[in-house]
Amino acid sequence: MRYYSLNRQSPDVDFREATIRGQAPDKGLYFPERVPKLAASFFEQMGQMSKEEVAYEIMQPYIGNTIDTGTLKKIVAETINFPFPLVPVNEQIDSLELFHGPTLAFKDVGARFMSRCLGYFSRNQDKKTTVLVATSGDTGGAVANGFLGVDGVEVIILYPSGKVSQVQELQLTTCGQNITALEVKGSFDDCQAMVKDAFMDADLQQYLQLTSANSINVARWLPQQLYYFFALQQWTDKENFPVISVPSGNFGNICAGLLARYSGLPIPTFIAACNVNDTISAFLTTGIHTPKETISTVSNAMDVGNPSNLIRIIELFKIAGVPVKNILQSVTVTDAETIDCISSVYDKYGYLLDPHGAVAYHALEKCTGPDQKGIMLETAHPVKFPDTVKKAIGKEPQVPDVIQPLFQLQKQAINISPSFSVLKEWLLSR
């Protein structure tokens, strides 16, 4: 499989080079030259296959011969070594719980896959690879956890000061070893812009082998397709396939879902569930994408005013030749609606949503008629957002045992102003 740059000013590359580079030299995002079509028999058998078998089948064509069969099987198995249960909330809505990984958010899958691929590609190399990543909340922890102790790879995480939750901050600032956290006095978009500038900088490129672990990196983006296959593996009603509502920020996850659909996965419609950072709504109505300033919300991992992956969604619809509006809807959900939703779903069904899942749930409820069933992606554990949960249900969520030890650790972060030149100086002076 080759990957082309969406700016079309750089040469095509294989999966290895796309992973190492992150972004193409012309600033474009990499995109697969073709989307593998799965046979109808695959979908019939999927229910009987293990999730490892399904995952390997889906990922293999995208990796091609850049990783041998045995290694890829091992990487895939390690990536998904926790459950992805589809849990009924009520008659109409199921929750696909994607928070059972080590950092309790769905980003573990992409981060685990990418870290293992990059570790494999970096073996026997003289030069260290430096992963530079901006986080709006959950990416930082997932990437820190995924890359911790990976030889030949150093990770630098930029996060917006005061805009991530306590658990999120502890997860990304307490690893030590090859992981460094930079606390930026600015927004997530500032962090993302600094990272993008770093990739464009000739001096940095010369001194450091820089790559990105944001969902612009194909090794993080592509494995997110697997959630949608795992959802349908557990779906029993073959006459009535579900609408899927995806809480969206940078649009990596939903774009991976659309890719799975283009491969043949029978999902009629996707809902891009957004908080008030909803540039996609305007895009779906007018066809024009205008980035906006980020607004802070209670679903902070979705506070993105200029989503990187929108460009991939546009490309996908172009090659598929279908109108976007037939498949993709968007719904904007306010903070008040989000908190209300956590509260009412907990009262009515005893199911505790996190703020991101609540955005997806509210959007799904708004879009579906009485006969339509739907799945919402529950992308993070509610314990990552105790303040909002407390506002909604009057008490904080129970802290799962796996993260208890986190509270004993000391935050370690370097303060930095939201300026690329400051970042550059710091990177070069170490």
Ligand SMILES: *Cc1c(COP(=O)(O)O)cnc(C)c1O
């Ligand atoms: C990152 C994140 C999202 C948004 O995912 P995108 O791929 O950026 O659209 C939603 N929910 C949670 C909990 C997240 O961490």
